[in-house]
Amino acid sequence: xxxxxxxxxxxxxxxxxxxxxxxxxxxxxxxxxxxxxxxxxxxxxxxxxxxxxxxxxxxxxxxxxxxxxxxxxxxxxxxxxxxxxxxxxxxxxxxxxxxxxxxxxxxxxxxxxxxxxxxxxxxxxxxxxxxxxxxxxxxxxxxxxxxxxxxxxxxxxxxxxxxxxxxxxxxxxxxxxxxxxxxxxxxxxxxxxxxxxxxxxxxxxxxxxxxxxxxxxxxxxxxxxxxxxxxxxxxxxxxxxxxxxxxxxxxxxxxxxxxxxxxxxxxxxxxxxxxxxxxxxxxxxxxxxxxxxxxxxxxxxxxxxxxxxxxx
Numbered sequence: 039x040x041x042x043x044x045x046x047x048x049x050x051x052x053x054x055x056x057x058x059x060x061x062x063x064x065x066x067x068x069x070x071x072x073x074x075x076x077x078x079x080x081x082x083x084x085x086x087x088x089x090x091x092x093x094x095x096x097x098x099x100x101x102x103x104x105x106x107x108x109x110x111x112x113x114x115x116x117x118x119x120x121x122x123x124x125x126x127x128x129x130x131x132x133x134x135x136x137x138x139x140x141x142x143x144x145x146x147x148x149x150x151x152x153x154x155x156x157x158x159x160x161x162x163x164x165x166x167x168x169x170x171x172x173x174x175x176x177x178x179x180x181x182x183x184x185x186x187x188x189x190x191x192x193x194x195x196x197x198x199x200x201x202x203x204x205x206x207x208x209x210x211x212x213x214x215x216x217x218x219x220x221x222x223x224x225x226x227x228x229x230x231x232x233x234x235x236x237x238x239x240x241x242x243x244x245x246x247x248x249x250x251x252x253x254x255x256x257x258x259x260x261x262x263x264x265x266x267x268x269x270x271x272x273x274x275x276x277x278x279x280x281x282x283x284x285x286x287x288x289x290x291x292x293x294x295x296x297x298x299x300x301x302x303x304x305x306x307x308x309x310x311x312x313x314x315x316x317x318x319x320x321x322x323x324x325x326x327x328x329x330x331x332x333x334x335x336x337x338x339x340x341x342x343x344x345x346x347x348x349x350x
Contacts, residue, residue: 077311105216119144124141140321140325142188151238154173157299188317212240248313248320272336278301297343307331
């Protein structure tokens with residue numbers, strides 16, 4: 039029970055930053071131009087730093103094999119999640135821009151900002167490494183497929199120079215560091231680590247600021263947001279849980295970690311990416327806030343289920 043309360047407190051603390059961003063925009067401390075600056079800081083500086091430092095861990099041979107399996111699982115699960123969201127968006131007959139936002143928000147989770155702390159609470163340092171490997175596969179798709187979804191599909195195809203951006207390069211560098219057991223020198227690691235830690239508050243401040251652009255009644259009564267929340271927080275982790283039960287030969291910690299990563303709310307960085315590429319960031323911001331709020335209840339539940347049904 040103590041672990042469940044700890045996870046719930048960790049999720050709840052994220053709303054401090056969202057509330058600050060919301061109040062900042064309402065008090066005109068923040069504005070649309072400032073949001074663009076913040077999104078660029080996240081995109082080019084803090085998120086790449088967070089990615090590289092999160093992969094800077096020493097692991098054993100067995101743990102590295104488990105990490106490869108987690109990496110493969112993340113690629114399969116995210117692609118499957120995306121395919122399912124395409125079908126749901128078509129069923130809802132959403133306009134193209136809203137459909138892409140629906141797919142983007144629902145298919146990609148908050149596997150770094152929230153996934154790493156939850157992994158540490160449940161599985162300690164090894165959990166962080168496994169979470170980083172899951173995030174590697176997830177983020178490769180996020181910064182390629184996800185960025186493509188946010189681009190202007192009516193006037194151009196994917197701009198591959200933008201798709202293969204600094205965040206993808208950071209993922210590749212971080213993976214190389216983990217695979218080769220190379221450690222970043224302390225003189226470089228500490229400033230990079232400090233820079234990366236700024237990603238979480240900046241991203242959530244941005245969510246709050248963007249959310250303040252629309253009246254509360256707009257997102258509180260949006261049925262598409264409710265559907266995104268149900269798929270992201272209930273259907274996806276349930277499917278992952280069933281899949282992990284069918285793989286009893288896998289490491290228990292690895293299987294439980296995969297379930298927990300699939301139970302994360304929508305990616306907090308998503309509105310920043312949508313803002314940068316002129317996607318439907320209002321719908322995306324609404325989905326991020328709604329899924330993060332409801333995850334206060336669902337993450338402790340999936341934590342309990344994964345630990346008692348998989349770990350035992």
